[in-house]
Amino acid sequence: MNLESKLVWMNGELVPQEKAVVPFLTPALHYGTAVFEGMRAYGTPQGPAIFRLKDHVTRLFSSARIFGFLELPWTEEQVIAGSKAVVRENGFIECYVRPLIFAASGHMGLNLLGITPGLGIAAWEWKGFVSPEAEAKGLRANVSSFTRHHPNVMMTKSKLAGNYGNSVLARTESARLGFDEAIMLDPTGLVAEGTGENLFVVRKNVIYTPHRTMVLEGLTRDSVITIARDFGLEVREEPLTRDQLYVADELFVCGTAAEVLGIRELDFRPIGTGSRGPITAKLAEAFRRAVTGGEKKYLDWLDYCKAIVAP
Secondary structure, eight states: OOOSSSSETTEEEEEGGGGOOOOOOOHOOOOOOOOOOOOEEEEEEEEEEEEHHHHHHHHHHHHHOOOOOEEEEOOOOHHHHHHHHHHHHTTOEEEEEEEEOOEEEEEEEESOTTOOOEEEEEEOOOOSSOHHHEEEEEEEEESSSOOOOOOOTTTTSOOOOGGGHHHHHHHHHHHTTTTEEEEETTTTSSSSSSSSSSEEEEEEEEEEEGGGGGGGGHHHHHHHHHHHTTOEEEEEOOOOHHHHHHSEEEEEEEEETEEEEEEEETTTTEESSSSOOOHHHHHHHHHHHHHHOOOOOGGGGGGEEOOOOOO
């Protein structure tokens, strides 16, 4: 992964990356008072396109409102245009795009009153979340000892930067134990999600996923559910217990970074045949076609970063 790019969009204008900096006494740096989105641009026959850009930006503004940034000096349309510009002006074809609204200045107190927000949009080249072997075979995962936030402890429907300390703890523990990913339970002990992905269970050709109440409402999750139902597969949103995961025919996670990845092993127990299952593979391949412009029915999910030239 190459984190280098030439230009970053900062507060309405593109600036060289080395000038896209904030002072040390920036409140967001100390308290995690920022909200963000993770988006992907993909190469398509008509040039690079950001997947579900408008939906991501709408969720960014929703996250800001949930957290308490009540007045922002930018519109959704400006952030959409800025996101496209970052991809286009850096010359990227396949990249990750990160818009972030943060507490930029005002004071160092623990409240948002009197805080001035800032907004940056960066992008970097993206070549893949896991190795080709892990993608083909599936991940090894564990159930984390860390519990996902209670919805009245943190605002779990907001992509709040401070929320992700929870994910970092779980993911670091998982890596130290030799696993690829961690599955987190909610405060009641029911299954929630991965550290940065939504989770799905396949059993007897039915797909199950935890209800939206206790998880981040992922846009990749929504896309995968749409694709699955278009295939005629049944998808149920309902509570899931940890032991239900162990007896699944297939497990998979999905997210902006991960796309669609199978889980072949959980807590040292093989899942199904111990490799990525057929439904997971089918959905992963269909999702990849959708994001790269290969499925006509999903073309409205793509926002092109360059002018489309008629054939």
